[in-house]
Ligand code: GLY
């Protein structure tokens with residue numbers, strides 16, 4: 001339980017004083033008495049490693065720092081139906097909390113915990129019901145004013161220090177993310193091998209899920225995109241229910257979650273196993289953009305640098321392939337490249353697929369954040385061509401994105417998803433092998 005207690009200690013130090021209250025995610029009803037699959041809250045999990053619902057962490061900073069868990073009580077009847085629970089005593093022991101109570105005791109104990117403290121830190125404004133509970137606790141202390149108690153006068157959003165901590169992945173996180181990326185690489189390879197004209201998009205999605213689950217992943221880290229032909233030009237396509245057609249490309253954006261950590265991988269490959277000339281031209285362009293982007297991922301570079309590098313290569317390609325008129329500089333300055341490339345080249349990756357962490361430096365005006373060793377991000381240029389009279393017809397309905405997950409290292413970056421086939425030759429070889 002070491003990474004979690006170390007993180008709690010670091011957060012307490014950053015808080016300096018006051019009390020933090022961090023709840024895990026609520027269970028959500030899907031219909032009647034059936035719930036959506038449960039997923040803990042990432043902040044809570046980051047600090048506890050505890051995955052049961054109905055749990056709250058309280059951290060007390062100051063001279064006598066303490067971490068306190070509130071969780072479900074042991075309950076023989078509920079455990080027969082829903083499974084084993086830790087209960088406060090076992091949870092305290094196993095997860096290294098100083099104290100533990102049942103969640104039913106939280107509202108009564110909170111005023112005591114925050115009384116006479118200078119500040120209350122929590123996730124402000126995310127859940128109105130939770131905001132209400134925090135205000136009720138504050139008011140309960142204010143009601144004791146004549147007894148000489150005072151309520152915290154500072155109210156802070158605990159996300160800011162936590163986001164900064166989550167942005168730099170420790171050794172435990174890096175090892176999980178590398179494993180998650182490797183499972184996703186295997187899943188993409190399996191999907192490539194299963195692709196053939198006439199298959200349904202959901203059949204290929206099933207191959208991904210098969211590989212995720214057999215490898216121990218809890219679930220996809222986000223809704224898998226399995227998009228044949230023109231569907232690949234819908235950036236967040238999720239229907240995955242169309243047949244795959246000979247001559248089309250298939251774009252798959254899918255990554256598993258392992259131990260609470262996401263991977264996020266995209267590849268595009270030909271349904272029939274061979275790239276056409278137009279498909280290859282665009283594919284090589286996106287690949288070149290990705291290579292240019294990788295070269296800009298290193299400590300000291302600004303977050304936006306690798307996006308700018310990818311945009312320059314793509315803009316040059318769009319002009320060379322007669323998809324856009326004008327000079328490369330004008331295509332970039334006027335933003336006309338956005339017709340074919342309308343998203344950014346990446347984002348932070350961690351427990352959440354679009355992970356916590358700010359992109360601009362708080363100190364430093366309008367400066368984009370500087371990359372640091374231990375950050376993990378995606379590098380995902382793409383190109384999406386909708387039919388239009390002024391665009392060569394051979395490119396119509398081609399959607400390509402090439403997305404890898406990378407760790408920023410002292411001298412550049414380490415590509416976690418390196419085992420996902422990517423060059424034209426590698427993809428065609430994997431697909432040909434599956435057909436023999
Ligand atoms: N899969 C979501 C993304 O690539 O950002």
Ligand code: MN
Nearest residue numbers: 264378380403
């Ligand atoms: Mn992504």
Ligand code: MN
Nearest residue numbers: 253264265403
């Ligand atoms: Mn993705």
